[in-house]
Amino acid sequence: MSNTVKVQPDLKFVKELQAVGGDSLKKCYQCATCSVVCPLSPDDNPYPRKEMVWAQWGLKDRLVNDIDIWLCHNCGTCSDLCPRGAKPGDMLSALRNMAYRNLAPLPIIGKLMSSSAGMLPLAAVPALLYGIIWVIMAGKLGSALPTFEWNEAAHAWNPVADGIIVFGGLFPGDFTIDPIFILVFAFMLWGFYAGVRNMLKAFDGQPKTFIVGRKEEPCFCAALIDTVKYEILQHTQFNDCNDDTSDELDVKRAGGHKMLMFAFIALMVVTGVVASGHWGGWLFRTLGMHGLGDILSAIGHTPMPIYHPIKLLAFLGAGLGVYGLVALTKRRVNLDQAKQSSNWYDWYLITLIWTIFLTGIGAFIFRVMGVALLAYPVYYIHLIAVFMMLAYLPWSKLGHLVYRTVALSYAKKIGRIPMGADK
Structure with a gap:
């Protein structure tokens, strides 16, 4: 007799x-179309059909x-071809949204991150x-709204009536920017x-998954390196989501x-060079x-002239960011809501990143123009947005940068998906 x-x-x-985000869950009648058409789902024990069954049964x-x-990259193919409009892609996205709320400690942050009402606190x-x-x-x-001039002897900015706008003069990096963001970064880690x-x-x-003919199981470190090389730097999974029937917006995704x-x-490189130059210069001068020390301080000295290589790298980063945001926002706006929906997590992340880039660019423009009335408030908003992105990262959709990387690496380690070179 069976158990x-x-x-x-x-x-x-x-x-x-x-x-x-899984509001269409009950429409599913288990035809398995979603698992058949998914370009990423493994042949053995595929998804997302089994997840739809578990979700309908409440198997938390x-x-x-x-x-x-x-492993799902939310291309939407399963939702597009679902005959019942059950949106399995949205259901997997909803499961990830729940994971953001509960994986990291302090679930109160995850709860606040789950709605617009929680953004205020x-x-x-x-x-x-x-x-x-x-x-x-x-x-x-x-x-x-102060203006400043540089005091070379003191290595400091002195306030003057007809000087230049210096964000580090109003928000000193040594006492307000760097210490706070170091603590925020530690909290995020x-x-x-x-x-x-x-x-x-x-x-x-x-x-565990066992593949006939597979070489010995790779260590997690090797799987992680493989994931960074293929899935992150080359975006192979995103590319595999597309086929001949994909529209232009999906291809540009x-x-x-x-x-x-x-x-x-x-922009991380820019920030690292500025911080290293500033604190490295201070350290070497302290050591005599x-x-x-003066050379390092000169490298990281801000505000930098427009022609400075690090400033040019910042411009490049800003340009790439705006290009990427335009492509992602355009696709999100043009989604067929009957087949694939956007939820709070999607729009919060896009809005926050837009805010970071636009306030960063705006603060620079207003500073160069000498409009202190706009430069300082825009920079203030920029600080708030960057703080929110970093401090709440483990509880936000952007947390998939870490969680998905770990999951893909683990899946390669156990053989759930092949190593990049074996595809």
């Missing part, structure tokens, strides 16, 4: 899943520990922080560390993602090596 299996559906989980434990929700943290700094510095400098640990712990409980990624890499 009896008792299924205990979690109806609350089903309602939560519908609330974060199976779904939250399912590695396949991270989250945005209030950096807004109040930098607002207080602005008020204190305005009192110290004698103006809320802690969130990702705990989230990834929880993810891998859940994956370890899953059945991979390019948009790639350009936005390179934009962030370029004034010549080397």
Whole structure:
């Protein structure tokens, strides 16, 4: 006699899943079209049909520990061809949205991140922080919109009546920018560390995949390097999502993602050079090596002239970012809502990144034009947006940069998907 299996559906989980993007779940009648047409789904135990079954039955434990929700790149093919309009792609996206809320510690942040109402308290943290700094510095400098001139002997900016706009004069990097963002970065790393640990712990409980004729199982580090080389730098999974029937916006989606990624890499390099030059110069001067210290300080000195190589790299990063955002936003706006929907997580991320790039570009333009009345407020908004992106990253959709990378690497390690060179 076969063993009896008792299924205990979690109806609350089903309602939560519908609330974060899986609202068409009940339309599915298990025809398996989604698994057949998916260009990424493995032949053995494919997705997303099984996820649709589990979701309808309310099998939360199976779904939250399912590695396949991270292998989907949301191309929408399954949703486009679903005869019932059940939108399986949206359901997998909704599962990832739930994971962002619960993988990392401090689930209150994930809960606040899940709706527009929660944005006010989250945005209030950096807004109040930098607002207080602005008020204190305005009192110290004698103006809320100060201008400065460089004091070479003191290596500092002195406030003057007819000087230039210097964001580091009003928000000193040594005391307000760098220490705060170092703490924010550490907080983000802690969130990702705990989230990834929880993810891998859940994956370890899953059945392992064995491939006949496969070489010995790669170590996780090798799988991670392979994922970075192929899935991240080359965006092979995004490219594999497209076929001869894909429209222009879907084809440009991979390019948009790639350009936005390179934009962030370029801007990270810019930030790293400025920080290294500034603090490296300070360190060497403190050690008595004034010549080397002055050279490093000159490299990282801001504001930089327009022709400076690092400034040119910043321009390139801004251009790539805007190009990528235009491609992704255009596709998102033109989605057929009857087949594939956009949710709060999608629009929050796009809006936040647009805010970062537009305020960064706007602050530069207004600074060069000498319009302090606009330059400082725009820079203030830029600080808030960057703070929100970094501090809440493990709980936002952008967290897939880490979670999906880990999941793809683990899937390669156990043989769920092939290594990039074996495709």
